[in-house]
Amino acid sequence: MRFFQFLTAASLAALSSLPSVSALLAFPGAEGFGRNAVGGRTGSVYHVTNLDDEGTGSLRDAVSTTNRIVVFDVGGTINITDRIVVSKNIYIAGQTAPGDGITVYGNGLSFSNADNTIVRYIRLRMGKGGDSGKDGVTIAEGENMIFDHVSVTWGRDETFSINGDVYNVTIQNSIIGQGLETHSCGGLMQSDYGISLFRNLYIDNKTRNPKVKGTNDFQNNVVYNWGGGGGYIAGDSAGESFANIINNYFISGPSTSVTAFTRGNENFHGYVSNNLYDSDRDGILNGVVLCVATTCYSPMDIVTTQYDYPTPTKLLTPDDALTYVLANAGNTFPSRDAVDARLVDEVKSYGKTGELISDETVSPMNGPGYIAGGTAPTDTDGDGIPDEWETANGLDASDASDAMAIGSTGYANIEVYVNSLVPSTY
Numbered sequence: 001m002r003f004f005q006f007l008t009a010a011s012l013a014a015l016s017s018l019p020s021v022s023a024l025l026a027f028p029g030a031e032g033f034g035r036n037a038v039g040g041r042t043g044s045v046y047h048v049t050n051l052d053d054e055g056t057g058s059l060r061d062a063v064s065t066t067n068r069i070v071v072f073d074v075g076g077t078i079n080i081t082d083r084i085v086v087s088k089n090i091y092i093a094g095q096t097a098p099g100d101g102i103t104v105y106g107n108g109l110s111f112s113n114a115d116n117t118i119v120r121y122i123r124l125r126m127g128k129g130g131d132s133g134k135d136g137v138t139i140a141e142g143e144n145m146i147f148d149h150v151s152v153t154w155g156r157d158e159t160f161s162i163n164g165d166v167y168n169v170t171i172q173n174s175i176i177g178q179g180l181e182t183h184s185c186g187g188l189m190q191s192d193y194g195i196s197l198f199r200n201l202y203i204d205n206k207t208r209n210p211k212v213k214g215t216n217d218f219q220n221n222v223v224y225n226w227g228g229g230g231g232y233i234a235g236d237s238a239g240e241s242f243a244n245i246i247n248n249y250f251i252s253g254p255s256t257s258v259t260a261f262t263r264g265n266e267n268f269h270g271y272v273s274n275n276l277y278d279s280d281r282d283g284i285l286n287g288v289v290l291c292v293a294t295t296c297y298s299p300m301d302i303v304t305t306q307y308d309y310p311t312p313t314k315l316l317t318p319d320d321a322l323t324y325v326l327a328n329a330g331n332t333f334p335s336r337d338a339v340d341a342r343l344v345d346e347v348k349s350y351g352k353t354g355e356l357i358s359d360e361t362v363s364p365m366n367g368p369g370y371i372a373g374g375t376a377p378t379d380t381d382g383d384g385i386p387d388e389w390e391t392a393n394g395l396d397a398s399d400a401s402d403a404m405a406i407g408s409t410g411y412a413n414i415e416v417y418v419n420s421l422v423p424s425t426y
């Protein structure tokens with residue numbers, strides 16, 4: 001906002017139609033409660049130059065200081081021992097990594113108080129080497145965060161857990177799967193202040209796929225092979241909830257022994273519409289619409305008006321949501337890794353395959369797999385934008401200062417570059 005002080009009243013009036021930085025979408029295609037996360041827009045570029053656990057050029061160092069756009073000059077697996085704690089105003093642009101992208105393996109990440117963080121196109125795989133009793137991804141406090149095309153697996157407690165005074169978070173186009181036994185949880189989604197879950201795949205978690213409490217918008221998700229603990233858990237304990245549950249697809253798998261919705265109560269106020277459930281495990285996709293009654297949704301207070309939350313720009317049918325999720329959920333750029341490919345194949349068996357696991361290093365998963373490193377494109381001025389793109393887009397490939405300059409769209413030039421690498425529509 002600083003630059004406004006140099007403007008006259010007349011030029012300010014002319015500018016007033018421009019969106020303010022904070023009203024911009026986090027990136028084109030950002031949706032839901034977390035859609036306005038600012039990321040590192042007013043900060044600086046940080047290059048991850050190695051796969052080290054710590055030190056200069058590491059991911060841990062990159063996210064240790066606020067207001068950074070984090071780009072990757074390397075691809076591969078970053079093995080971590082301690083948990084990574086992410087600072088405020090960080091944009092982790094996993095889509096910039098060469099090779100097969102980035103997998104973070106070995107322990108989890110905390111986004112507690114990581115306000116205004118944007119995380120895209122990265123795999124966050126905890127595993128049994130991680131801290132006992134900890135989540136794959138945790139958010140216990142904070143506001144305005146968005147996770148897009150993120151693959152999260154192998155939490156020792158929850159896999160992706162939001163629980164506390166957390167405001168305005170979106171998880172979209174992502175995979176949350178294979179919480180490790182014995183807890184084996186997809187995760188809590190508990191906040192009174194707004195969580196959007198759009199077009200995600202919840203898979204192979206015994207329970208909490210997710211467990212929802214508070215203010216929640218659950219649209220166009222696919223939930224596969226939950227175990228006896230439950231699929232969508234509607235509140236469970238005391239406390240008021242106000243949730244939309246719209247156009248999702250639930251599919252039973254080999255581990256599934258209870259119905260899609262469980263543990264609701266009268267304090268859970270749910271607007272439910274057009275959710276399909278394929279419960280017969282016959283290898284054929286043939287879901288039927290769940291009846292709008294507590295017999296299909298467990299004892300909840302079914303309301304007749306949709307809660308006015310920031311909706312997806314395009315609501316898909318449950319069938320189209322399934323098609324989209326199978327093709328696009330998780331880190332799909334440049335391509336899925338073996339772990340996600342296996343999970344998606346399980347869904348495509350429509351009931352025949354899938355398992356809950358307690359150790360990701362043994363069969364059938366055999367660890368996080370090999371992630372090729374690749375070579376980063378030439379970036380002469382080291383500003384995070386490759387020469388080729390700078391030249392093609394009227395920037396100066398030998399002037400590092402143009403990366404963080406705000407362009408006519410309101411985004412920093414480097415944001416325009418990193419967002420151009422991946423689709424913005426669906």
Ligand SMILES: *[C@@H]1O[C@H](CO)[C@@H](O)[C@H](O)[C@H]1NC(C)=O
Pocket residue numbers: 051052076077078079367368369
């Ligand atoms: C991380 O660990 C995996 C095995 O679990 C190994 O294949 C990979 O090479 C390691 N990555 C680095 C950068 O050491």
Ligand SMILES: *[C@@H]1O[C@H](CO)[C@@H](O)[C@H](O)[C@H]1NC(C)=O
Pocket residue numbers: 033143144167168194310
């Ligand atoms: C959350 O988003 C809403 C608008 O969707 C906004 O009114 C509110 O101030 C936000 N809360 C925080 C803590 O950012």
Ligand SMILES: CC(=O)N[C@H]1CO[C@H](CO)[C@@H](O)[C@@H]1O
Pocket residue numbers: 181206226227228229255256257355356357
């Ligand atoms: C491998 C494993 O632990 N599978 C479990 C999946 O969940 C069902 C229902 O809770 C259990 O019966 C299985 O043992």
